[in-house]
Amino acid sequence: MHLAIALKEIGPIKPWYDKKFKSWVFSHQAYPDVEYAGDSPKEVIQNYPLYLRDFIEERLKNNLAPHIEKVTKGHGGKRKGAGRPKGTKKEPKERIYLPKDITAWVNRHPSEAISSIRHLMAEERE
Structure with a gap:
């Protein structure tokens, strides 16, 4: 069930050829830690879901390294209470x-x- 949802999020698996590693590769931004490289596009299409399934199983067991699941807040370093209070304006300067x-x-x-x-x-x- 979880694999089907993940594959639906990803959409069609379209591998690309990586000249540096001389192999066909596929990864997706929704699951950046899951990547598969193989000798042919067919192999990648066939095996990527297996790696994705293993990743999902480990995630459900909470058996992933902390840095893999670390999510940043997306505030670009903004801390709570930092900056100018809302509703105040800076005095214009020259x-x-x-x-x-x-x-x-x-x-x-x-x-x-x-x-x-x-x-x-x-x-x-x-």
């Missing part, structure tokens, strides 16, 4: 070049510098 003595002072006193600059901007508008 790069400018200033003399080094000014940038050194801004780096030493970032919050004071930003509030001082905004205060100067407000005075200019008035």
